[in-house]
Amino acid sequence: MTKDNSMTVPSAVDAGAVDGAATQRFVTCAIDGEMYAVPVQSVREVVRWMPVTRIPHGAPSVKGVINLRGEIVPLIDLRIHLGLPETTPSDRTCIIVISMQRDGAKLQAGLIVDAALEVIRVATSEIEGGHDALPGKSGRHLTGIVQAKGALIILLACESLVRDALFPATIETAA
Amino acid sequence: MEPGTPAADLNALLADREMADLFVEEAREHLGTIEALVLQLEHAPGDRSLIDAVYRPFHTIKGNAYSMGAQAVGDLAHTIESLLDRIRSGELTFGVTEADTILSGVDALTHAVEWLSRGIKMGAPPADIAPGSDHSADTSSVKVDTGRLDSLVDMVGELVILESMIRENTPLLSDPNEPATRQFSTLRRLLSELQRTSLSLRMRSLDATFRRIERAIRDVSRACGKPVDLIVSGEATELDRRVIEQIGDPLLHLVRNSIDHGIEEPAARAAIGKSPRGRITLNAFHKEGMVRIEVSDDGGGLDTDRIRAIAVSRGLIADNAALTDSEVQQLIFEPGFSTAEVVTDVSGRGVGMDVVRRNVEALGGRIDIRSVRGEGTTFLLTVPLTMAILRGVLVAAGDERYVLPAHVLREVVPLADCQVHIGPAGQRFIRLRGVTMPFVELPELLGGAVGIDDPRAVVLSIEIDGRRAAVRADGIFGVQEFVVKPLSQGERMRGFAGGAVLGDGRVGLILDAIGVFELMDLTERIAA
Numbered sequence: 001m002t003k004d005n006s007m008t009v010p011s012a013v014d015a016g017a018v019d020g021a022a023t024q025r026f027v028t029c030a031i032d033g034e035m036y037a038v039p040v041q042s043v044r045e046v047v048r049w050m051p052v053t054r055i056p057h058g059a060p061s062v063k064g065v066i067n068l069r070g071e072i073v074p075l076i077d078l079r080i081h082l083g084l085p086e087t088t089p090s091d092r093t094c095i096i097v098i099s100m101q102r103d104g105a106k107l108q109a110g111l112i113v114d115a116a117l118e119v120i121r122v123a124t125s126e127i128e129g130g131h132d133a134l135p136g137k138s139g140r141h142l143t144g145i146v147q148a149k150g151a152l153i154i155l156l157a158c159e160s161l162v163r164d165a166l167f168p169a170t171i172e173t174a175a
Numbered sequence: 176m177e178p179g180t181p182a183a184d185l186n187a188l189l190a191d192r193e194m195a196d197l198f199v200e201e202a203r204e205h206l207g208t209i210e211a212l213v214l215q216l217e218h219a220p221g222d223r224s225l226i227d228a229v230y231r232p233f234h235t236i237k238g239n240a241y242s243m244g245a246q247a248v249g250d251l252a253h254t255i256e257s258l259l260d261r262i263r264s265g266e267l268t269f270g271v272t273e274a275d276t277i278l279s280g281v282d283a284l285t286h287a288v289e290w291l292s293r294g295i296k297m298g299a300p301p302a303d304i305a306p307g308s309d310h311s312a313d314t315s316s317v318k319v320d321t322g323r324l325d326s327l328v329d330m331v332g333e334l335v336i337l338e339s340m341i342r343e344n345t346p347l348l349s350d351p352n353e354p355a356t357r358q359f360s361t362l363r364r365l366l367s368e369l370q371r372t373s374l375s376l377r378m379r380s381l382d383a384t385f386r387r388i389e390r391a392i393r394d395v396s397r398a399c400g401k402p403v404d405l406i407v408s409g410e411a412t413e414l415d416r417r418v419i420e421q422i423g424d425p426l427l428h429l430v431r432n433s434i435d436h437g438i439e440e441p442a443a444r445a446a447i448g449k450s451p452r453g454r455i456t457l458n459a460f461h462k463e464g465m466v467r468i469e470v471s472d473d474g475g476g477l478d479t480d481r482i483r484a485i486a487v488s489r490g491l492i493a494d495n496a497a498l499t500d501s502e503v504q505q506l507i508f509e510p511g512f513s514t515a516e517v518v519t520d521v522s523g524r525g526v527g528m529d530v531v532r533r534n535v536e537a538l539g540g541r542i543d544i545r546s547v548r549g550e551g552t553t554f555l556l557t558v559p560l561t562m563a564i565l566r567g568v569l570v571a572a573g574d575e576r577y578v579l580p581a582h583v584l585r586e587v588v589p590l591a592d593c594q595v596h597i598g599p600a601g602q603r604f605i606r607l608r609g610v611t612m613p614f615v616e617l618p619e620l621l622g623g624a625v626g627i628d629d630p631r632a633v634v635l636s637i638e639i640d641g642r643r644a645a646v647r648a649d650g651i652f653g654v655q656e657f658v659v660k661p662l663s664q665g666e667r668m669r670g671f672a673g674g675a676v677l678g679d680g681r682v683g684l685i686l687d688a689i690g691v692f693e694l695m696d697l698t699e700r701i702a703a
Contacts, residue, residue: 053682054575056621057670057694065662065674067682070333072660072674 022124028153029096029113032084035151036113037120038158044099044108046116049089061165063087063112066095073097075110076165081141087112100159109162120153122146127155179246181287185294187244192295198243199292200318205232206285211386213277214393220269229277230259236284248287255280278390321416324377328563331366331373332658336676338366339655343678367656374561378413381459381468384423385410388430392455395434401441402452403434409459414466415561421538422468422558425531429470429554430455432528437474437552447549449473464582465540466560471553477546479503486512504544508532538562539659539672539687565657565675565685570635571650572617578675578685581654583637590632590647605645607636612643613695620646620694642692659685670694 026037027046052064052075063075063086075095079087087093095110127144141161146153188195209232216225233256240249255277261267293301342348342363348356385407396403414422438444438453445451456471479500486492486506498506506512510529535542540558559565566581586607593605595614603614614634631650636643657675660682670690677683 051679051681053674053684055671055684065682065684067674067676067680070329070336070660070676072662072682074662 184245433472
């Protein structure tokens with residue numbers, strides 16, 4: 001219906017597969033020069049920027065909704081969530097569409113990022129626990145930190161992040 | 176595999192899936208009939224022809240089951256058939272115990288049939304079955320898998336969107352001398368007919384839902400020791416299957432609530448001169464392009480003093496909050512209102528009235544209460560006929576566009592022709608055809624930029640439930656049909672009934688008229 005905005009997630013691109021050890025795959029993205037990543041299994045697809053419909057009186061970090069091939073998907077501006085000024089869309093701006101379950105129903109949301117980069121594979125043993133590294137509130141929405149490809153990558157707990165952004169009244173207390 | 180077990184039944188049925196599907200469909204139909212008949216029989220226990228009418232479907236189910244090799248189902252049907260045989264021969268008299276046995280037999284059979292139905296679909300024994308799925312028994316019709324029906328409606332919806340996108344993006348089609356223009360309008364007319372027809376395929380009457388409620392009332396009124404009579408009307412009112420599916424549970428909850436909390440004990444009723452038997456009325460009818468379902472009881476009405484006390488103790492309102500009775504009554508829909516204190520065996524299962532309201536609002540509907548102390552309570556549910564299609568107008572607010580349902584729009588007047596008056600407290604209002612109504616600016620209501628003296632600016636006069644308002648918009652486009660898509664973030668979407676995909680592929684939010692008034696009240700409160 002609309003021009004095809006989707007880009008395939010490069011599934012086979014693995015950065016330094018580790019022999020035998022348990023590994024996890026992440027989609028990496030850039031926001032304000034910082035590298036972040038979300039687990040591959042939470043990502044439905046990555047699409048290019050498209051016109052957004054603003055939601056009056058909506059939650060501040062919810063930028064609006066988009067039409068994703070007939071489905072209405074809310075967009076979360078990760079910049080606002082991270083306390084940065086809101087995203088000014090550019091050619092590289094991408095939307096990472098997260099698909100998850102909430103109260104037994106499918107919930108989808110798009111995360112706006114400055115650029116989506118690639119899919120990386122990291123050994124589970126190399127992931128530093130988020131709560132150990134950054135205790136307390138600063139560890140929220142963070143599952144861990146990993147050093148890969150010469151950079152520090154922050155692993156986002158995208159499901160709790162989406163829940164908090166869309167349903168701010170029902171913030172789940174971190175376990 | 177041991178014969179006579181559910182798994183063995185499934186195995187036997189899987190030998191011929193087509194026959195198995197037919198068996199399941201027929202069994203469902205028969206079970207639906209039986210339930211209604213047993214309830215009738217309770218009012219006329221001596222009626223031979225009714226007993227026969229109950230007997231026959233059990234006999235058919237038994238016969239079908241045995242011939243398909245479904246022995247467990249056949250045996251179950253046989254047991255009840257034998258009981259009915261003894262009633263027919265006069266050996267037993269039909270009474271409450273017998274009715275209970277037959278109805279629990281119906282439940283067990285329904286459960287077994289649904290389990291088998293899922294097993295047939297999956298080709299393997301399913302885990303267990305979610306209760307509460309109802310199936311209407313409709314004669315002289317073709318049975319179609321609902322999944323196929325839904326995908327038909329969805330595809331037609333996509334076609335309609337595509338059509339409007341092509342029209343918007345092809346300037347050629349606005350040239351009346353172009354043959355393609357005429358052909359395209361024919362296409363458009365056919366499409367909208369196709370859409371109406373495909374939607375009508377999904378319409379179902381409220382009959383099965385009301386029957387399920389009738390059954391629940393019977394069980395609940397016995398559990399509570401409160402005899403209740405049910406008066407039903409409007410059960411032939413048709414709604415989209417999706418709406419019907421989602422309205423069942425809220426209605427059941429309201430009815431249970433009415434019996435448990437609304438209707439007084441028989442002795443207490445007799446003492447104040449009411450009939451010891453309570454009365455519950457279920458009524459459905461069309462209203463302003465929506466369907467209204469009313470659940471009334473003739474019980475004690477809502478105790479506003481007690482509701483106020485509970486709300487204060489739960490921290491929902493301040494001790495000295497100045498609320499009207501009607502506002503106090505609304506408090507029962509607040510999350511956290513119905514907790515331990517009002518939980519009973521019957522209605523308290525951790526589900527509160529807030530869930531009822533949320534479910535109804537998720538449908539694009541609303542729920543209201545009218546209650547008079549000592550006389551009873553009426554819950555008024557207003558739900559859309561369908562969740563798939565909306566006739567609406569596209570209106571502009573600044574550079575944004577919104578969809579307004581056509582049924583609330585009374586009149587459109589150019590802003591230039593209207594005189595906006597300002598009242599002593601700064602409230603703005605206009606008079607239109609002798610009626611005074613509050614005036615609001617749509618962009619302001621929606622927190623957007625207000626267009627400055629746009630020549631296209633119009634005043635939309637809207638009305639719902641007798642409440643009127645004049646809303647200024649920065650332009651209006653013609654009436655068209657929109658394919659409604661649900662919005663996923665329920666809680667933050669007050670004021671919007673859903674979204675629609677517009678001609679340019681963008682999402683247009685659907686302003687629900689009730690939401691407009693809610694937003695008006697909200698901005699008023701903020702301003703005050």
